Amino acid sequence: MSLVTFLGIYFVRVAGIGLATVGAAFLLESVLRGLAAPLFGAWSDRIGRRPLLLAAALCTAVVLPCFLLVSGPASLFAWSAAMGVSGAANMPVAIAQLLDLAPPERRQAVLALNYTGMSVAYTLGVTPAGYVAEQGYGLLASIAAAGYVLVAILYAATLRGRLPLERGRDEHPLRASFAVFGDRAFLAFAALAFVFPFSMGQVVSASPLFAADAGLKEGYIGLVLGGNSIIVAALAVPVAARIEAGGPFRPLGAAALVIAFAFGIYALVPGAAAAYMAGTVVFSFAELVFSSAVPAAVARLAPAGRRGAYQGGWTLVASFSMGSALYLSGLLRDAASWPSAWLTYAALLAVAAAALFAARGWFLRRG
DSSP, X not given: OTTHHHHHHIIIIISOOOHHHHHHXXXXXXXHHHXXXXXXXXXXXXXXXXXXXXXXXXHHHHHGGGGGGOOXXXXXXXXXXXXXXXXXXXXXXXXXXXXXXXXXXXXHHHHHHHHHHHHXXXXXXXXXXXXXXXXXXXXXXXXHHHHHHHHHHHHHHHSXXXXXXXXXXXXXXXXXXXXXXXOHHHHHHHHHHTHHHHHHHIIIIIHHHHHHHTTOOHHXXXXXXXXXXXXXXXXXXXXHHHHXXXXXXXXXXXXXHXXXXXXXXXXXXXXXXXXXXXHHHHHHHHHHHHHHHHHHHHHHHOOTTOHHHHHHHHHHHHHHXXXXXXXXXXXXXXXXXXXXXXXXXXXXXXXXXXXXXXXXXXXXXXX
C-alpha cells in the first residue's frame, strides 16, 4: 500500500496520463480483481486456502513493479488488468483463513488484530515511501515487490500441516460463487456497506491527488496517511473488543456518519494542510469500526461451507467500490471542483448511514 498510495501521482505527473484515464485503469483493475475473487474464494472452500495464498503473493510480486514500464494508456490498462487477476485471491482467501482459525466469538477482535498489523506496516511504509517517491519510483517498486515475496515466504513457513476448513455441500466452485449473489440479505448489506470501501478508496487514492493539487508535497501526504494508520493501529483491537458483543451490524451507521463529517472537513475547512490533516484523522475513527465489522458481518451472513465464497463476493463489491473512487473523483474534479466532490460523497454517506441504522436489526436476525 505504500506504493499504491502514490501510483496515481506517478501515472499523472510522471507518465503524463490524464487523471480520468488513470481512474478508469484503476477501476478496470478493481473490477477484474472483484470478478475473480468469488471464484477464488469458493475454490479455496474446496481445496484449502494455502495454495491460493502462495500463488497470489508470488504473482503480485512479479506484476506489481511492472508499473515502471507504463508509458501510455495502452500499457497502463495492460498492467492494471494483470494486477487485477494476479491479486484476486489475496484478500478473500486471507480473510477466510483468518476466520477458519479464529474462535467464532472472537472473530471481530481477530480481524481487528489483523487490520492493526496491516496499519502498522502501512505506517512504517507510507511515511518514508513519500520521501522515496520524491527521489524516484524505482526503489519504491523494488521494495514493494520484495514485500510480497516475504509474504509468500511467511505463508510457506507458518501455514503448515492440517489447517481447519469448514466444508459444506460438494458443489462446483463456480456454482458456489454465483450462489452468493442470490442471497437477498447479502445483497442488501452489500448495497449499503459499499460506502465503506468506496470511502477508503477516496482516502487512499483520491485524497493524495486532492492534496497534491492543493500544493502539498508527497512527504506531507505520507506523513498524514501514516498518522491515520497510527490511530488505527493503536485503537482497532480495543474498539473491536468493545463493540463485538453487540454484533457487527450495529455500529456501521455511526461509522458512515463519521466519514461524511470527515469529507465535509476536506471540502469546507480553509487551508489545505489543516483540512487534509483534520479530515483524515476524523476518518480514522470510522475506519476503527468498519475495518473489522464489515468482514465480520459478511461472515455472519455466510452459510456453512461458503465462507470463502462470501468473502470473495464481498471482495467483488469492495473492489468495484474502491476502484471507482479515483475515476469518479477525476470526473467530479474536472466537471466542478474538489470541494464539490467531497460534499457529494458526504451526502451519499449520510443517506447510507440512515439506511444502515434502519436495517441493522434485520441484518442481525438474518445473520
